[in-house]
Amino acid sequence: MLELKDITKYYKHSVNTFPAVDHANLLVKKQDFIAVTGPSGSGKSTLFHIMTGLLRPSEGSIFLDGTPSFLTRQISFIMQGQNLLTNFTIEDNLYFPLYLAGIKGNYRLRAKEVLELVGLTNTIASYPDRLSGGELRRISIARALMNNPGIIIADEPTSNLDTDNAIKVMELFKTINEEGTAIVISTHDERFLPYSKSIYRMDRGKLSLL
Ligand SMILES: Nc1ncnc2c1ncn2[C@@H]1O[C@H](COP(=O)(O)OP(=O)(O)OP(=O)(O)O)[C@@H](O)[C@H]1O
Numbered sequence: 001m002l003e004l005k006d007i008t009k010y011y012k013h014s015v016n017t018f019p020a021v022d023h024a025n026l027l028v029k030k031q032d033f034i035a036v037t038g039p040s041g042s043g044k045s046t047l048f049h050i051m052t053g054l055l056r057p058s059e060g061s062i063f064l065d066g067t068p069s070f071l072t073r074q075i076s077f078i079m080q081g082q083n084l085l086t087n088f089t090i091e092d093n094l095y096f097p098l099y100l101a102g103i104k105g106n107y108r109l110r111a112k113e114v115l116e117l118v119g120l121t122n123t124i125a126s127y128p129d130r131l132s133g134g135e136l137r138r139i140s141i142a143r144a145l146m147n148n149p150g151i152i153i154a155d156e157p158t159s160n161l162d163t164d165n166a167i168k169v170m171e172l173f174k175t176i177n178e179e180g181t182a183i184v185i186s187t188h189d190e191r192f193l194p195y196s197k198s199i200y201r202m203d204r205g206k207l208s209l210l
Helices: 044-051 092-101 107-118 131-146 163-178 190-195
Strands: 003-013 018-028 035-036 059-064 073-077 151-155 182-186 199-202 204-209
Touching: 003 044, 018 044, 035 044, 035 163, 035 190, 044 151, 044 182, 073 131, 092 107, 092 163, 107 131, 107 163, 131 151, 131 163, 151 163, 163 182, 163 190
Parallel strands: 018 204, 035 182, 035 199, 073 151, 151 182
Antiparallel strands: 003 018, 003 059, 199 204
């Protein structure tokens, strides 16, 4: 369980300081599928970076399973856009985060499992430039699953995808969620909101449940 308590993040623009995230509260439980919507610039990415530990809040606290420390292995983050390493095969891309984090295990077996789940087993030896945008997005999801995270946080996972591929991505999150992983996504696209179990709106840094 991930809990954000009264989180504020100030940014400085020349002489002015403004809260990009303004006293946000959020609880993410095991079975949750949360969507955060809101206009561009409302603070969604800033909130997500704080949730994943990439950015420190100016004020407030974050608890993971009741403790204020961050066990990042329990949270996987899928950033906006294409973020696979282009000079490495899909297989190496899948292994890389585990290797960097010093996580031991049968990488090959897990890679096969996650590629099967996303329907892309035949891409294991390919380089990212051979894959379509939709396939690359599903590989990013596969990579996020490699360490069996309790929570997957994805910033705009359907951006720049056509409807068919966006649906594939959302169906995948639905399956992953049904198998016991909490999902938190941000989206501009109202068509995909029904996939989530709860919808929050971000407006000028203020987060509220719809
Ligand atoms: N490092 C930074 N320094 C100063 N201001 C920033 C920084 N990062 C973001 N901002 C500002 O904070 C506000 C929130 O940005 P953020 O990227 O979190 O919004 P967003 O809702 O994710 O937007 P989008 O949907 O376009 O990605 C914006 O006004 C942005 O210009």
